[in-house]
Amino acid sequence: MSAVIVDNVVKKYGSKKEQVTALKGVSIDVKKGELFGIIGPDGAGKTSLFRVLTTLLLPDGGRATVDGMDVVKDYKAIRQHVGYMPGRFSLYQDLTVAENMEFFATIFNTTIEENYDLVKEIYSQIEPFKDRRAGKLSGGMKQKLALSCALIHRPSVLFLDEPTTGVDAVSRKEFWEMLKRLKEQGITILVSTPYMDEASMCDRVALIQSGEIMSVNTPQGIIDQFKNPLVAVKAATMLHLLNDLKEFPGQLDAYPFGEFHHVVLKEGNSENELKNYLAGKGWKDIEMKKITPDIEDCFMALMKS
Amino acid sequence: MMNTATEIKENKTSPGKASVIIADQLTKRFGDFTAVDGISFEVSKGEIFGFLGANGAGKTTAMRMLCGLSLPTSGTASVAGFDVYKENEKIKRNIGYMSQKFSLYEDLTIKENIRFYAGIYGMTDKYIKENTERILQQLHLEKEAGKMVKSLPLGWKQKLAFSVAIFHEPQIVFLDEPTGGVDPVTRREFWNMIYQAAESGITIFVTTHYMDEAEYCNRVSIMVDGRIDALGTPTELKSNMKASSMDEVFLKLARKATRGE
Numbered sequence: 001m002s003a004v005i006v007d008n009v010v011k012k013y014g015s016k017k018e019q020v021t022a023l024k025g026v027s028i029d030v031k032k033g034e035l036f037g038i039i040g041p042d043g044a045g046k047t048s049l050f051r052v053l054t055t056l057l058l059p060d061g062g063r064a065t066v067d068g069m070d071v072v073k074d075y076k077a078i079r080q081h082v083g084y085m086p087g088r089f090s091l092y093q094d095l096t097v098a099e100n101m102e103f104f105a106t107i108f109n110t111t112i113e114e115n116y117d118l119v120k121e122i123y124s125q126i127e128p129f130k131d132r133r134a135g136k137l138s139g140g141m142k143q144k145l146a147l148s149c150a151l152i153h154r155p156s157v158l159f160l161d162e163p164t165t166g167v168d169a170v171s172r173k174e175f176w177e178m179l180k181r182l183k184e185q186g187i188t189i190l191v192s193t194p195y196m197d198e199a200s201m202c203d204r205v206a207l208i209q210s211g212e213i214m215s216v217n218t219p220q221g222i223i224d225q226f227k228n229p230l231v232a233v234k235a236a237t238m239l240h241l242l243n244d245l246k247e248f249p250g251q252l253d254a255y256p257f258g259e260f261h262h263v264v265l266k267e268g269n270s271e272n273e274l275k276n277y278l279a280g281k282g283w284k285d286i287e288m289k290k291i292t293p294d295i296e297d298c299f300m301a302l303m304k305s
Numbered sequence: 306m307m308n309t310a311t312e313i314k315e316n317k318t319s320p321g322k323a324s325v326i327i328a329d330q331l332t333k334r335f336g337d338f339t340a341v342d343g344i345s346f347e348v349s350k351g352e353i354f355g356f357l358g359a360n361g362a363g364k365t366t367a368m369r370m371l372c373g374l375s376l377p378t379s380g381t382a383s384v385a386g387f388d389v390y391k392e393n394e395k396i397k398r399n400i401g402y403m404s405q406k407f408s409l410y411e412d413l414t415i416k417e418n419i420r421f422y423a424g425i426y427g428m429t430d431k432y433i434k435e436n437t438e439r440i441l442q443q444l445h446l447e448k449e450a451g452k453m454v455k456s457l458p459l460g461w462k463q464k465l466a467f468s469v470a471i472f473h474e475p476q477i478v479f480l481d482e483p484t485g486g487v488d489p490v491t492r493r494e495f496w497n498m499i500y501q502a503a504e505s506g507i508t509i510f511v512t513t514h515y516m517d518e519a520e521y522c523n524r525v526s527i528m529v530d531g532r533i534d535a536l537g538t539p540t541e542l543k544s545n546m547k548a549s550s551m552d553e554v555f556l557k558l559a560r561k562a563t564r565g566e
Contacts, residue, residue, distance in 0.1 A: 018456075041488030042459040139360055166405075166485060168359040168514060169552060170559045194486045209488065239500060255493050258517035258550065259539060296489050303490055 003067060003157050003188035004030040004053060010061030011048045011211075022048040024211040025062065030190060030204075035183045037202035038192040039295070045211040046192040047087060050161045053190070054084045067156050080108070083155035085146050087162040093135030097126055097145055100134050101152060108153030115154045118185060122178060123148040140171050147178075151187075158182070160191040164198065176201045196296040207299055214302040219295060226293040226301060228252060231271050232260035233278075234287040244281050248274060253304065260287075262297060322349035325476055325508045326371065330380035333366050340366040342531035343380060348524075350476075353499060353509040355519050358528030359559040364512055365481070367528070371510070372479055373397050385476040398426065401470035401507075404481035408466030411455035415446060418454055419469055426473035440468045460491030464498060471502055478502065480511040484518065496521055516552040527555060529562050 011023040022045045030036045038046050051057040053066055055075035064071045066078050091100045101123070105112050116123075126144050129137065134145060143163060150158060160179075164172045176198065183189055191202070199205045199219045207214045207222070215222055235241045242261050245254035250269035255262055263274060271290055278286055293301075326348040333341040341363045348354045358364045369375040371384050373393030382389040385399040409418045416437060423433045441447045444464055454462060463483055471478050480499075484492045496518065503509050511522065519525050519539060526536040535542055535558055539551055548554045 041491075042486035044488075166360075166482070166514065168559065169516060169555050170359055170562075173556070196489060255490075256496065256521065258520040300489050303488065 001032050002029050002065075003032045003034070004028070004036075004065070004190065006049070006053070006062070006064045008062035009049070009052060009059045009064055011045070011052060011057065012060045022211050023052070023059075026208070026211070026213050027062075028206050028213065028216055030188060032188055033183065033186055035179060035189045035191070035201070035203045037199055037205040038190065038208055039194075039196060039199050039205050039299070040192075040208035041194050043210075044208045046208060047161055048211075049208075050084070050086075050159050050190070050192065054082055054159055055079060080153075081156050083150035083153070083158040085150045085158075085160045085163060087165065089142050089146060091134045091142070091146055091149060094133055096131050096133055097137070098130040100145060100149055101130075104149040105152045110153050112152065115152055118154055119148045119151050121181065122151075139167070143167070143175070151182075155187065157188045157190065160189065162192050162194065164193055164195060172198070196299055197294070199295040205295075207295075207302060209299075209303055215298070222295060222298050223293055226298050228267060228301075229265040229269065229271070230291055230293050230297060231263045231265060231274060232257070232289050232291045233263060233274075234260045235283060235285065241283070244278065244283070248277050250274065250277070253300070255300065257297075262291075264297075264301065322351065324348065325350050325386070326354075326382070326384050326510070328371070328380070328382040331367070331370060331377050331382050332379045333363075333370060333375065334378045339531055341370070341377075344528070344531075344533045345380075346526055346533060346536055348477075348508055348510065350508055351503050351506050352524065353503050353511065353522045355522030355525035356510060356512045356528070357519060357525055357555060358512075359562055361564060362528040362559075362562065363531040364528055368479055368481065368510075368512070371396075372400060372402060399476050401473065401475040401478035402481075403463075403466045403470040403478070403483055405463075405483060405485040406481075409454045409462065409469065412453055414451050414453055415441070415457075415465060416450045418465070419472065422469050423472050428473055436472060440465075440472070444468060460487045460495070463487055464491070464495055467495065467498055467502075471507055475507065477508040477510060480509065482512055482514065484513065484515065492518075516550065516555055519551040519555070525551070527558050529558055530564050534558050534561075 006026055006028045008025045008027055009023050010025055013020045013022055026049060038049065040046055052059050052071060053064060055071050055078050058072060067081050069078050071078060095103060101112050122144050126141050137145065164175055179189060202219065204218050206216045233245065242254060242256065245251060245261055245263050250266050250273055251263050252266050253264040271288065275288060324347040329345050330343045331341060332343050344367060356364055370377050370389055371382060373389060373396035377389060384396045387395040413421060419437050419440065420433055441450050467483065484495055487495065499509055524538050525542060526533045542554045546554045546557055548557060
């Protein structure tokens, strides 16, 4: 069964003269209990989509349902059933940790005690600071408080808008581990992120760019769709190597990728032809290997296609 | 360019080139809390220096001292040849700065932003006019020059912000997470601009959360709990830490951190 259905949703901003279309007919279908990632850079439309789904914005076209309820007609009911953690910290800075929790619990007609088992793992980490004002918490603690508040009414669907942006690699890993355990409790989770490497943590992902979904699949499925041969190349002088790679007639694309350059080959072109080409250019001590693409390779290929 | 990473291998201070940043036992305390705990390093002219660390490790405090915005508690540092205690106004004039959070004025046009920043740095009208044209051409923004910055997509904004930050030809440019949230294609275009600036002799001091970008730096330092726990070329760090990627190096070091943000 579907927890979230988005069908051809359009969202526009601005006056007629200077109109920006943030969502250009987006469609996705998220199953119950799924950990679903919306992956794309800033300005792709991730936040607009989340605001439509959490009934904070009206779509200009298409329709969407959350837990079977329509985002326009049933907005009040949806608000009872979803948890939302916006990208910007939106709790009350001058209330304490405990007061924020109580406030959100009361609004949803519940108590901290009633759903303590659900938030326990996360909330217990900040409970020692429960008398501290939210504004005085560190970034990581704010994030845990925001997540606890979004969960306190035991939502069936949880929307997390860029929870890991600006967060260092260690804290990001911890956050995703936390999400995996929440998923085991049966909550459907939609999470957006600009970090391509986080795709592998999701059951399925939608890659979004300029208001359009480029692909929806499992992380492995997206990688399997990448048909062209991909080669990683390294040499002593990387910048000059890149220039030569870009001139290789058998390449579709060549770009830096960490310590290697990645070269997408046109179909029918082999690693050997590239090797010979580079040898002909006078390159020695080249390190070259055929590799499986990661999500970032796929994203760039889709952006350019 | 990237090859200098191997050329300067084994050298913590890259001799042969003048150092434009020298920090020695640089420390900053706030009350009982030591935010930056005696860091020492040198950055040479034209180098791309990656300044990494977990949230709360002390990166921002260290950068603020180097930019002349915050006085150290102890230790010494010189930036662009000027002392961070006594000549911080001169430092400000000789560096450029951009961050993800603040770079340009959203409700000024592209041209106005360039003129505003160049004016602050005391550039002449003639210089501003000539170089504004050059930047607009490079960025293919000639047609957009009269548009408000807020109408630009993030990637363009960041590329423009970088051009503005080096408009007055500073000796060093400090980049604080310049590519956060930027799409992967534009992120690479941005780094291409960084390489060109470095090749022209501008020293790049950059922080990032993208570990693949750490690989693009000549040398990288990693801060943990206010100290620099590792410093070297990406190749050196990976072999020292017996790690296959910079991501692994970072995780191994940052997991040792005992303090939060």
